[in-house]
Each structure stands twice: as C-alpha cells, then as structure tokens.
Amino acid sequence: MAQPEGLLYSKEHEWVKIDGDKATVGITDYAQDSLGDIVYVELPKVGKQVAQSAAVGVVESVKAVSDLFTPVGGEILEVNSALDNDPALVNREPFEGGWMFKVKLAGDSPTAGLLSAADYEKFTKEG
Amino acid sequence: MKQTALYDEHVKLRARLIPFGGFDMPVQYESILKEHEAVRKRAGLFDLSHMAQFVVEGEAAAEWADRLTVNAVPTMKLGQARYNIFTNEQGGAHDDVIFYRLDDQRWMVVVNAGNADKMWKYLNDNIGDSGVKLHSRHGKNALIAIQGPRSVAMLGTHVDFDLNALKYYFCTQGNVYGKDAIVARTGYTGEDGFEIFVDGRDASEIWTRLLADNAGAGLIPAGLGARDVLRLEAGMPLYGHELTEEITPLQAGLDWVVKLDKPQFVGETALATQKAADDFPRIVGIVMDGRAPAREGYHVFLGEKRVGEIRSGSIGPSVGNKSIGTALVEKEAATPGTDVVVHIRGTAYGAKVMQLPFYKRSYKIGAA
Numbered sequence: 001m002a003q004p005e006g007l008l009y010s011k012e013h014e015w016v017k018i019d020g021d022k023a024t025v026g027i028t029d030y031a032q033d034s035l036g037d038i039v040y041v042e043l044p045k046v047g048k049q050v051a052q053s054a055a056v057g058v059v060e061s062v063k064a065v066s067d068l069f070t071p072v073g074g075e076i077l078e079v080n081s082a083l084d085n086d087p088a089l090v091n092r093e094p095f096e097g098g099w100m101f102k103v104k105l106a107g108d109s110p111t112a113g114l115l116s117a118a119d120y121e122k123f124t125k126e127g
Numbered sequence: 128m129k130q131t132a133l134y135d136e137h138v139k140l141r142a143r144l145i146p147f148g149g150f151d152m153p154v155q156y157e158s159i160l161k162e163h164e165a166v167r168k169r170a171g172l173f174d175l176s177h178m179a180q181f182v183v184e185g186e187a188a189a190e191w192a193d194r195l196t197v198n199a200v201p202t203m204k205l206g207q208a209r210y211n212i213f214t215n216e217q218g219g220a221h222d223d224v225i226f227y228r229l230d231d232q233r234w235m236v237v238v239n240a241g242n243a244d245k246m247w248k249y250l251n252d253n254i255g256d257s258g259v260k261l262h263s264r265h266g267k268n269a270l271i272a273i274q275g276p277r278s279v280a281m282l283g284t285h286v287d288f289d290l291n292a293l294k295y296y297f298c299t300q301g302n303v304y305g306k307d308a309i310v311a312r313t314g315y316t317g318e319d320g321f322e323i324f325v326d327g328r329d330a331s332e333i334w335t336r337l338l339a340d341n342a343g344a345g346l347i348p349a350g351l352g353a354r355d356v357l358r359l360e361a362g363m364p365l366y367g368h369e370l371t372e373e374i375t376p377l378q379a380g381l382d383w384v385v386k387l388d389k390p391q392f393v394g395e396t397a398l399a400t401q402k403a404a405d406d407f408p409r410i411v412g413i414v415m416d417g418r419a420p421a422r423e424g425y426h427v428f429l430g431e432k433r434v435g436e437i438r439s440g441s442i443g444p445s446v447g448n449k450s451i452g453t454a455l456v457e458k459e460a461a462t463p464g465t466d467v468v469v470h471i472r473g474t475a476y477g478a479k480v481m482q483l484p485f486y487k488r489s490y491k492i493g494a495a
Contacts, residue, residue, distance in 0.1 A: 036143075036352070037160040039442040040418050040450075042472075058472070060420050062159045062441060063352050084418070088160075 001029045001124065004095055008111055009120035010071035012053070015095060016114060023072045023110070026099040027059060027090060030124045035061040038090045041068075043079040043101055050076060050103065052110065057100070059090070071114055074106040131176035132269040132327035136334050140348055148240020150177040153350040162353035163444050166316050170275030171349030172337060179243035179265040180324065181250065184233040191257045192226070192234065194392050195250075197376055197385040203228045208296045208313050212384060213246065214394030218375040218401060222246050223366055227298050227311060235309070235324070237270070239366045269330035273337065273346070274320030274357075276490060281341040282321055286310065290321070295492045304333050312492070315354065317361025317484065319492045356441050359451065362412065362484025368423065368438045369410050369453055377401055378409045378455070380483060408435060411461050412481035413469065415450035418442075419476055421469050427454045428468040428475070434460040437469065445486045453483070 003009070008016045013031035017024045032038065044056040050070045057068035079101045083089060090098035115123060129150045137144060142153035153174065155162065165171045183192055189201035198211040207228050213221040222242040227235040238246045243265055250261055273282050283290040287302040290310070298311035306329040314320035325333060338346060355365065364370045369379050376385050377398060387399050401407055415421055421440035426433050435456030443451040460467055465480040 036155060037158050039448075040420055042419070062356060063154065065420075065422060087418075 001033065001121075002095070003029070003117040003121045005117050007095070007117065008071070008114035009117065009123075010053075010069065010114055011123060012069040012071070014069060014071045016071050016111065018105075018111065021105045022077065023074070023103045023105055024099050025070060025072070025101050025103060026094055027068070028120070029094050032091050032094045032098070035059060035064060035066060037062050038087045041083045041087045041090065041100065043068075043083070044070075044076045046076050046079060048076045049106075050074065052107070052112070068100065070101075070103065072103050072105055072110045074103040074110065076101055077104050078102040129266060131174055132330040133174045133176060133271075133334055136331055137174065142348070142350060145351075147351060148177045148243065150240065152177055153348070155350040155352045156348050159350070159352035159356065160444055162347060162349035163356050165345060165347045166275045166318055166349055166353060166357055167445055168276070169345035170273055170278045170281055170320070170341070171316075171353065172334065172346055173272040173274065173349050173354060174269070174334070175272050175322070176269040176327070176330065177240035178270055179238045179240060179246070179263065180268050180270070181236045181238065181247065182229075182233065182262040182264065183236055183250075183259060184230075184262070185257070185259040186232055187257050188232055188234060188259050190390075191259045192236075193390065195253060196392060197394070197398070199386050199389050200226060200234070205231070206297045206299055208298055208311050210384060212370070212376050212381065213249070214376070214392070214398070215372060216394055216397065218377070218394040218397035219372040220366070220370040220374065220376060220379075221249055221372065223364060223370055225313060227309070229298075229300070229309070242366060267327055269325050269327045271323045271325065271330060271334055271337075272314060272320060273323070274314050274316040274349075275318050276488070277344060277346075278318070278320045281337070281344060281346055282323075285337070285340065291493065293321075293493075295319075304336050306333060308333075315361075315363055316357040317363070317486055318357075318488055319490070355439075356444070359439050359441050359453070360443050360445050360484065360486035362486075364410070365439060374410070374455065375401060375407075378407055380410050406458055408455050408457050409461050410438065410453050410455055410483075411463075412483040412485060413437065413440075413452045413454045413467070413478050414481050414485075415452075415469065416477035416479070418448075418450055419471050420450050421452040421454075421471070421478070426470045427456055427460070427478075428470065429457075429460040429465070434467070443485055451485050456480070
C-alpha cells in the first residue's frame, strides 16, 4: 500500500495534506482497497463547521456503506464534485484526483492525534 | 467455519473471504465490478460448493417432492432441471431450489447454503412412510459454475459430450477434464452458463485447468459479490431478501412457478386464497433518480405514506450504473412507472417502480 510522505493520517484511514491554514482530505490507499469498488460518495456541504473526528459523509462500495470522518476540524471550503460522476476515482487515485473535501482549519491544534506516514503504515500492519 | 474443496485456490488467488452459509467464501478476488463485467462479456468462474446438494430417490420420490413444493416435479423429463420452492402452510418459502432429474426415480436438489441444515431437517421430518431415501452430498461434492456468453467455447472442448447440444435448464452426466461430473445448463447471472457438480477431490484440478486454459479468452474467477449484482440485474430472487418464510412466491412475482392446478401441496390453500384476494404487498424493481444506492431496510414512501422497504440494492453496471434495487411494497405502489420516494439517511430521494428484470441478455442460449 502506498503511504505518501508529507501527509498526515488518521486511524479512521483518512489522509490530510496541510497547506497553511487549509487542509485537503481523502481516504487512504488502504481504505479504498479494503472497501473495494467505490460506487457512491456523499460529501459534506460547503460552509459547514465540522469538529475533528466527526462523521461528515459516507463512502459506499458495491457491498458496504462506510462513514466518512474528518480528521481535522474547521469549515468545509470545497468538495470534490468530480466524485459525483466518477466515484471510482477514489479507487484509482486515492491521494490525487480522489481527494474528498477541503477544510479551513480551526482550533489551536487541529492536527492533534494524527499519524505520520511511517506510523500509519505500522498501524495498518498491526491491523 | 467450513471450507469448500476450493478453499486453497481462493487463498492462492488472494480472494477476500467472508463467512457465508457456514463456509469461508470468496466475496471478490480483484474487483466485484471487473468480475461482473467478465461474466456479462466473456465468462466468470464461481465456486458454489457451499450450496447443499441432496439426492432424493425412490419409487414415490416425485410425488413426495411434489407435495412439498409449488412447481411440478413428476412431469420433469430425464435430465431436466426445474426451479422450485418448498413452502410452509402459510405459503411462505422454506427455500428456493433447483431440482435436477438424474434418473427415473432419482433427483438432485440444490438448496441455499444458509438453509442447508433447516432443509435437511425439514425433508427428513417429512419422509414419513413414503419410502423415499435422502442422501446429502453437502460439503463432500463441489459445485463450479462457469457463466457468461463465452462459457460454451471455454468449457466445450474439455468435456466428452456435445456441450452446445445441452438444452437450457437440462443437465447431463459426463466427464470434465476426464473427471465424472454432472453438467447443467443452469445459472443465476442472467447469462448462458454451466454448473459443474463434481467430487470435491476433483474440484481443484478442474478449477485451475479451466482458468489456465481460458485466461487468454478472459475467464476470471468471480465471487459472491459479483454474483449478487448479476442476479439483482437479472431480477432473480435471493433467499432472505426477495423470498423468506414470510414472503410467498406470489409476493416475489414468481407466479409462473406456482402450479395451483397440480395435486394438493403444502401451502396451496394459503397461496390460492392470496392469489384470489390479490391485495398483498409484492416485490418490485426500484430505480433511483440519483446515484445514491438503496440498501436493504430503507423505507419506501408513496407520497407521505410508507408503503414498503428495500430488500436488495446495488449499482447496476449493465443498466448504466444506475442505482437499482428490489422493494416489498403495498399493491397501490407496485405498478411499474409509479413515482416513489426512498429515505436514505434521513433524506428523501426520488425513485421509480420498474418491472423486473433490469437486464436481459441479447442472445439466445444454445443458438449456434
């Protein structure tokens, strides 16, 4: 499984790319592989205030419905509308075209508790 | 958890295994959607050894089975296969099965894995003084299915009989790769295909050789995930969803299976009464306006009135990737074309009632 460096990871299998006070969020390669063929993604509304670790949407594969959590708190700035027509982008490019939403970070330590690439890899291997 | 004779093959193929009907079964190998596409366009290979195979034999076997089921058993020709349903006194389904007539007085009955223990007990409890003998091959025999438009070409050169001459819903006893087998032209995907019943000890060889010999032609292993999407598109009921002890064959839209004019059978009175009243909830197809998948248990509304619930749901790759499903709805909402609403996570989504099946193959089975 790919775990790009420079990203942070949650134990709920999301990745976060921090750029100043903005964060881009998606699900990891491990998550998309575990879910299988993704056929539907329900994303949060732009402008919504979300708390770290809150359920903000769903990711559905052919067989399963899974909650989508946000690894960081703040305001939803943008969602990836390309996933409406092509949810399989999440399978093909989990860290690029398959990103899910962007957040304007809020709070003193918005990335508290998140893992490095190496720690996340260890976490997934320990199951 | 039990393992089928092909368990080691699934592990080698890195299948994702789930418990199903008491067995560790492959839900998918690489991708459900790729496996689905292979079956629709070329062929897929399925391990269905979890399904239980019972043999019913004796002078009175046909009449005995006829009394417990809704379809006709004694009128089956030698080698014929027939879809049938064991019903309870209320007309609900104990199980939906396929009967295969192997001999004058010998039938094989294939039952759902999840119902295997229940059906084995039910059949034995109903033997009485009929003289009928029952024999279970469950867990000993294997069942391999090859399904898809290319399945005749892929299997045909590895059998010792003319596979193309085997008629739809018939079976024959012969050899596959030199191993004794019963080969039936039946299936559960909406495509042409064959089910190969063999001794568990021969299963791995047949499985690996079929895959190796047809890899270039696009045969791939397919799991229960693909099978469920295929059967839903083809409008075929899955026990526990469209048929249960409470849902009768008439409610499931299986009127063609229920032969009310044959000799008395279990559940006949209830089914005849239900048919005459014609006021029962029934299974319909549902197509969602958007892409949100309708899942089992979601509520269906006609206007403000709740009229039923989703029983199966998926994305239908063969029907434009639309979100499709089945629902058990009141008669007033069951007419094809009716606009209904499905509640998904607290939001109302538009949907339309459709006639099943969603998908029909475009070729004739057995055509040269």
